[in-house]
Amino acid sequence: MAERPEQIERILSGDNKAFEEFVRQHQRLVSHIVFRMVPNDEDRKDLCQDIFLKAHQSLAGFRNESRLSTWVGRVAYNRCLNHLEKKRVPLFEDLCPEGETVDSVIGQSTPPDEYAEHQDLAVRLRHEINNLPPQYRAVVSLYHLDDMTYKEIGEITQLPEGTVKSYLFRARKLLKERLTAKYRAEEL
Amino acid sequence: MRDQHATEHQIQKYVDERHRLERPVINHIESCDYCSEEAVRYRLLFDGLADDSDIVLPADFASSVTATVTGAETTVPGRWSVKLILSLAAPILIVAVTLYFLGFESILAGFSRSVTVVFTLLFGELFSAACRFLARYGLDAELSGFTALLLLAVGLIDRLLRPLLGGKAMLSI
Structure with missing residues (x-):
């Protein structure tokens, strides 16, 4: 059986400083997952906190069989999925029956007149990211914000590596198409 | 080309x-x-x-989460008091179940009358009532009662030993 890292042992023995350090190390990853997967700003901070409370309760079960960051990421991802299911936000499986592509089932891009309100590219991009299914958003976030490998993303999302690659490719293609459909390349 | x-x-x-x-x-x-x-x-x-400038947590996030965790630990009964209750409850329950099904009245006959009365009142009436309740629903009262109490005792012991087993359930060892 793989031994737990010393930091985990210290947290389990009640060392609050060790836990605070643990939160500092992983809060960036957790916030990336939560902020990209959960559109409602009011829920985000509470969710980030819940995830660390859940991690604290479950740390005794961590067995060093994966990287600690991957384990924390999985806790965060699953918590976000549960939250979205409770809020009845459709997930990718709900949106995309077998055999269909995401392009055909995801709602159309934001209408051009709405774009008038969003002059800034970063804002427009975030807006379009929010129109993607949550699993796509998580994969894009883990790859581009946290520099995770396909394998690590697969461990967090419990998706096969091939599916991770496919989600990433389709998400980026969709985003590029939606942003360039209305704006010339120079503006993008 | x-x-x-x-x-x-x-x-x-x-x-x-x-x-x-x-x-x-x-x-x-x-x-x-x-x-x-x-x-x-x-x-x-x-x-x-790759731009995460819109993702911002409060500067004191880590300390506030830690404070919440610490607060949550102190609002439940102290770990030692829970351990003490469990360590007393589990053996008492096991002894009580064993005595009841072995015929505690004859076993306790050797003890003073006051001890026998206390045991009879505490466990005899309690178990008899439970058995009557189960029998009303067609269940084998004694077997059901024994199984439930045994599971409860195992659960209590498991809860007690879990910290010593590194968080693993007793039956998974």
Whole structure:
């Protein structure tokens, strides 16, 4: 059986400083997952906190069989999925029956007149990211914000590596198409 | 010389994992106006996706989470008091179950009358009532009662030993 890292042992023995350090190390990853997967700003901070409370309760079960960051990421991802299911936000499986592509089932891009309100590219991009299914958003976030490998993303999302690659490719293609459909390349 | 445009896959790869792309494809993208323009679009998109300036947690987030965890631990009964209750409850329960099913009245006959009365009142009436309740629903009262109490005792002991087993359930060892 793989031994737990010393930091985990210290947290389990009640060392609050060790836990605070643990939160500092992983809060960036957790916030990336939560902020990209959960559109409602009011829920985000509470969710980030819940995830660390859940991690604290479950740390005794961590067995060093994966990287600690991957384990924390999985806790965060699953918590976000549960939250979205409770809020009845459709997930990718709900949106995309077998055999269909995401392009055909995801709602159309934001209408051009709405774009008038969003002059800034970063804002427009975030807006379009929010129109993607949550699993796509998580994969894009883990790859581009946290520099995770396909394998690590697969461990967090419990998706096969091939599916991770496919989600990433389709998400980026969709985003590029939606942003360039209305704006010339120079503006993008 | 390639006479077809690069695919979306290849252009994404060119921007993201260029080292994995074959040389002729790279050459085409760099010499083709359409493909290089697509590559620029993807480059700008990827830069945007790597921007997390909108994701901000409060500066005191880590300390406030730690304070919440500490608070949650102190609001439940202290760990030692829980251990003490469990360590007393589990053996009492096991002794009580054993005595009841072995015929505690005859076993306790050797003890003083007051001890016998206390045991009878505490466990005899309690178990008899439970047995009558179960019998009303057609259940084998004694077997059901015994099973329930045994499971409860095992659960209590498991809860007690879990911290010593590194958080693992007793039955998983």
